[in-house]
Amino acid sequence: MFDNLREGLRGALKKIVGASDINEELIDSICKDVQRSLLQSDVNVKLVISITQNLKQRALGEQPPKGLSRKDHIVTILYGELANLLGYSGDVIKTIDKAQEDDPSLAMSFFKAGRQNVVLMLGIQGSGKTTVTAKMARWLTKHGYRVGVIGADTWRPGALTQLKMNCSKINVEVFGEEQNNNAVAIARKGLDYFKDQNLDVIIIDTAGRHKEEEGLLQEMSEMYKAATPDLVLLVIDSTIGQGAFKQAEAFHKAASVGGIVITKLDGTAKGGGALAASAATGAKVMFIGTGERIDDLEQFSPTRFVGRLLGMGDIKALLEMARGLELQADENQVKRLMSGKMTIEDFYAQMESASKMGFRNIIENLGISGMVKEDKLDEMEMRMEKWRFIIQSMTKQERKDPDIINESRRKRIARGSGLSEGEIKEMIKQYNTSKTFMKHNKGRGMGGFFRKFGLG
16 A cells, blocks of 8 residues: 555655765655655645655754764654654654553554443445444454444445355354335334343444535434444545545534544545545544455554655654663663673573564564565574574573583483484574674664664
8 A cells, every 4th residue: 555655755765764864955865755645646736735844954953862873863853753644643752651542452542341332333335434434343353352333324235235244254243124115213123122132342233424514414413312322433445545534524513423443444535535534533443444355444543654665664662672671671781782792691581572572573573574475574583492492501600601511511402402413503693693783883872773674
């Protein structure tokens, strides 16, 4: 999705990375690239100008925080301004301790344990609302929620049949009445039907017509009063671009919209406009549809989305990851790492931290998952697991000074770990390589961390 936008933004990124000097001429050139890319993705011109003005002002006026080079800082400014456009408020680095503020699990905050929660789905005809209802049921069941669905779209022929067919694939029950044309009555009956069942969430699919049609908005208003939903989700087709703003505004008057789902983002040039316009309404974009399959619905996080566009993962996640490692390490360990005197015990501690965070999560957050084949990921995980067994089979003295490991010690370690002597040699070689890297990168902070992966 957004191939042109991604290409344009990465072009701007390359200019920053490849520049020999950061000056006003370079910043102007970058701003023009960003403007062109956003306008081609149908983002409102006023928003585009606002973003690039902020980018220029901050890039020329702000001093980089400690530990970041000027280039790295400009990259984070670009990242933050784009995230602001899509509904993320606050500087990426300064708000690192406010994880809940931009937690992509926004929908979860509406749901209360110990009772049934009601989700009301709204949207005009053709937005993909009925399909999203089934996808939402799938997403919730995958996350441990027990779900029931009410088919209250009495306007479109076959809507209930489609809903039942999709939900049957995921073993979710659908309540509906084919011959009943009173959508509000169906919703009430459905809520009564599911009342005594052990469910966490009930999703109500509703009719979709034209946003200006008085009858639809009146029905939505009555439905809202009858269902008293915990969360109202508005489904918007991304192909309408900037028109998403007026659509969201019209529905919000009929029912208090708590979140937005953008569909058909897998193949549209107007997706950027729809995302930006939706965010501008004040209702958070909570989910995005990225394909036809029932699993093609994902939570929307502005920071991760922008990271994906820039090809550099989620900066916030990287910062949290690095901060977590720093908190887990004791002061002496940090001194050894920064001075290039890392021991195998320190090496082991880093592997334990990586294991806790999930090796695949680290690769994904770095934005390099596409560069690593699936079989290679499995191979790397297996190798790390073997190294842990090897280190656990070493004595304290051997961990502090692996140079003392001779042939007889290597054979003992091999027996204790159940691995070959060759694998022990490989682990020690990798340890020495990591030790050398740490020594060469001491004191470079996050900038050095990014550069290791070609990010800045």
